[in-house]
Amino acid sequence: MPETKVWVLQDPRAGTAAQALGIAEALAEPFRAIPLGWSGLAALPLPWPSLWGLDAATRAQFAPPWPRLVISAGRRAAPAARWLRARGARTVHCMRPGPGAADFDLLVLPRHDDPAPAGNLLPILGATHRLTAGKLAEARGAFPALGALPGPRIALLLGALPAEAATRIGQQARALGGSVLATTSRRTSPEAASALAAALEGHPHSLFRWGDAGPNPFLGLLAHADAIIVSADSISMASEALVTGAAVFLADPGGLGPRHRAFADSLVTAGEARWLGPEAALFTRAGRNETTRVAEAIRERGLV
Template sequence: MAVLPLMTDERAIVTLDADNPVTARILCTDLAGLRNQALGLAEAAGFATDNRVIVPKAPWNYLSPMLWPRATCAVEAGALAGPDGDLMIGAGGAAARLVAALRRPDLPAVIIQHPRMDADRFDAIIAAPHDAITGPNVIVARTAMHRVTPARLAEARAVWAPMFAHLPRPLVAVLIGGSNGRYRLDTAAARQIADGLAGMMDADRASVMLTPSRRTDAAARAMFQETLAPRGAWVWDMAGDNPYFGMLALADAIVVTADSVSMVSEAVATAAPVMLARLPGKSTRIGAFMDDMVACGRARDFAGRLEMWPVTPLDDTPMAAGELRRRLGM
């Protein structure tokens, strides 16, 4: 399988024609990780976006999308209503079924992640190397699609710098995910990570700014708060504006739980070294991605100490977006 070359210096692929923009209808279930991948690809390609949320209807919401007899009958009407746009971009299993069903000669279907169905039903598939899918319509990207851009980071840095100005350098951003069916972030796992972060703060005189995600269990959040806040760490309480992009922009180093390809892809798109906090559990696909990030030197496993080494931002979103436009002739 040929992997297209990385392009890490350039994000803007085209400038939108204000009089005749290409509009992508974004089709995803209400999961931030999927939605941000589709939006990131569309934005990097210079498309205008029309965001639609896929809401499965009963009884299909209790079944895997692979078992839906007709995708257009299994979802609420909001995702199906016009206008159609110039192409569809989806991410995830439900989106794969729906964009394949809605595809027309004048409405190309693009899916992010392995669709787990006939690849010929899509005009383009954005896949990872470990998806092991090939074909003339497959674009292989080493990292997940996302919305982390130099411009967005610069904007976030200006907004959030005053909030974190009291924290001494080096400043470590900690990105916490959660249990997902393959990995487990329970109280015991949270305690182990929190203890490692506390040891790093004590031994390396590092400051910590930590953000949980919507998937982080309340008990795990409490564990981080109770362990790290007394040492001066800033732990987001999930209220008010989300500091995520500000933390990415300001970090001298990043620690991120290794349960999410999307979250790690966003971290490695910055100029900061990234350390992976591994979790109990197993996923061949996610594990292969994390191991690749370590093997190429872009990430290291977190061992309770601050590690700093020279890195270059790693981001395949611009490459995939440019290749998508080329293949679709847009």
């Protein structure tokens, strides 16, 4: 097998995989992605470096030449990353790894998890992702109709929420600007999507319901937005919104747990977002890409 100096252990969950893949892409080094399949032992908090949590097909892909750097995310991938470290690889891991946190050369954890200080720790706002300024530029050209809507254009990104919250947030989005560029997600119920549509009726807008025909305009919404409203239950969407230079507002969908509220408060405390409310007004901010910052830290530490 030819040598590839960077391996990405790719979790089957898209959001978790994106955290590791985004870092590898930001490094701009050739990398090999290994899709992970789990064995029945994967759910156990394996305390030692091991491939026991992987199924046989995945274990067969672990063969020399070994990588110089392994990037992983999620607790189940951590024992395999530690196993590769025992064979000389340097390791970068996103999210809490369970046992063996000190084994990683760089541990990337969100500030809202309140991690204890450590020499291998890099706290970040939110989560790493695959969004880049280049992808936003491409999306701006791919969705010109969104740019033709009157400004200020308010992108509205909804996750899971009740219909009454969708109505409230839709009305607040209308009050902020000349048009609303809205999308639901796979977690948005049909009832909430219909409530949002009713709230936007009569106001210039574009609404993409999850599952609609045609390309998903998510990146186009971010690219053309003067402000972005994200329901605070979605850490990934809010983290991606930070890349833009648009004002970012966090909408409370109701029922936020302590972790999601801590996440939202971490963005507000850092001056990167504000809570959406009746008195909300547009503000200016610079874009922030935490994935790029992680890639820079990897190079500064000589891990690749």
